[in-house]
Amino acid sequence: MKWMIPTQHGAWSMLILPFVLGGMVGGWTWTHVPFAIAWLFVYMGTFFLFQYIKQRKKSRDLLRTVMIYLIIAIVAIVPVFLVEWRLIWFAAAMIPFGLVNAYFAKVKDERNVWNDVSAVTSFCIGGMASYYLGARLLDATIVWIFALPFLYFMGSIFFVKTMIREKKSIVYRNLSWGYHILLFIVFIVLGYPLLALAYAPSLIRAVWFYGKTIPIMKIGIVEIANSIFVLTCLTTYLLI
Template sequence: MMKNNIVIPHEHGGWAMVSVPFIIGMLAGHPSWMHVLLFLAWLFLYLASYPFLQALKKRSKRGHLIKWGITYSVIAVLCVLVPLVKHPELFYFAIPLVCLLLVNIWHVKRKAEREMLNDLCALLIFALGGAAAYLIGDGGWDRTMVWVILFNFIYFIGTVFFVKTVFRKRGNQRWFTASRIYHILLLIIPWIVGLPWMTLAYVFALVRAFIYGGKQIRPMKVGILEVVGAVYFLVVTVIVIQMKL
């Protein structure tokens, strides 16, 4: 969306997806000033991806979009330099990030951004941001990193199901049923991976899916539900992971 010629993403959920996994990963380790630089780099990388992807679709505004994409990218690179020097292992995240981004680009070129595979790849990118935050907080390539990726990934898949059932897929019984089944499974997955208390982090999402799923809801209310759900998930997840460490 363009306001006063500034290009920024307009999706409510995107801001939660770029920040919540990162904060969880940071708090699962040991927060430091380095996280400020890494988060700014991550934020501006997210901001850069939007105009670049939009430029693939909008020829009339391509120059303006690319200008903002380059601006955001330069800021992201400047912010990430110190974290990369201090933690060169961050380079390992480049390979999966590039591969997932290529899938997003492919979907944009095909004008199929709303396909579930595209959403899943985007969600995994955000979850990897949490893993990177954990790594520079004296974390390792360990079970906690897997938890940070997994729990964020499966939570935001639930938000995708919910949003689709109240907007584009409203009235589609198959999507509504799939959403309910998925949110029930969310309560089971933590038990399978050995962290049963994490079930609590998905209670709000379950209630939201059953009460509001499939109904006509104003976008503002959906946005509020997403924010409340993300904050609830963040707080409970941090508490549970801290208890387990």
Template sequence: MATVTIAPVRRRRTVRTFLPPQHGAWAMLLVPYLAGIVVGGFHWLDLPLLGAWLGGYLFSYYAFQAVKTRRPGRFREPLLLYGPVTAALAIPVLVARPQLLWFAPAYTVLLAVNGWFAWRRRERALVNDLASVVQSCLMVPVVAVVAGVAPTRVAVAGLIVLLYFAGTVLFVKTMIRERGVVAYTRGSVLYHLLAFAAAAVIGVVPALVFALLLVRTWSLPGRPLTPKRVGLIEIGACVLVLLAAWSGGQ
């Protein structure tokens, strides 16, 4: 009986050692990448790019955990795994597309912001979340460059994705960590009104999508929704945003 009980616990610990419990992060990683491909086109280098992108996120997550806890040894295993994997996948992409290094200063600054908030143990701060959003959305022009397309080709799609994720940071806070905080709720609704106005200038489909996002932002705060249900709502929103990005990028 002890073996039956202990084995699942060990498996859970192993998963926690190598996979962070940040389910919403996967949408921020994948949606900009997919938006870049949908609008800018696919190149075989997008495959190692995706691996390096995911590996880089996993490495940075545990690196910031090491900074936050002041216990780097605790995260030695995932760092030793994801560091080399990320480098091995990123190097061929950079060799083939050295112009990607133009993005390095922006990522350096944004990661420094994340590192500072991790050191201060304030990784849930709004500024830190928005810095992570910008990092993710830069993947739209990165994918375009990998495909041999000018970043301007995907600028509108990148803006749509950025508008969505910046708004989602506010919306999710009103549903979970800042539930009942009037200032956050009002700020979230105001932001989504402005985002809707910007989307309306872009086109009909983006306007319709951001109209729905505005409705969810106005109507859902205060309702007894679990984080899981909020996450499911955002999965549907991500699909709509990809449609808006494709439409706006045509």
């Protein structure tokens, strides 16, 4: 088999931010270690599974990689389920969204915005699971753990579309700018200045970068830096 790592910068932010946010707010436990391993290999396994699905000529090496990654994930998650079996409900909640991603891989339409939305939803459910593993609570905070990263990544989806696939689309430009402006205004009006601050750099980069030719690598670096800032603000808000 070949040991391969996905190279999508945005997806790595989506994988890590909700998980870390959930652990920071809910409290870290030793079970987060095997859970993190399982979470990582589920992501890598499903990523390459979708690559395999869309191949016309199926690669046995790729399939072996998928199987090994998913086996590692299963082995890692067993002790977590033994400690807290209720996490299985979070896993079950991700399945429909995984099937949506598999469908778009099958029809070779992975750039479809609904494919992105489905992936973001799965990652944010993972953040809820990370929170629950530490807090053992289904409360209002777990809703924030899902919603706040989801709102951020939705903006990232629209922004990246305007920078790469939909550079000349006025519709996506207006959607990106309008979404970020509305998100900022809503949090200001509702009296959440720290949350407004969390999303402010996203608004600035959506407007400032539009129409400029920026290498994909640089866009990825900016998104990673922005994700760290957002994570810091969201964690601070949820802990105070």
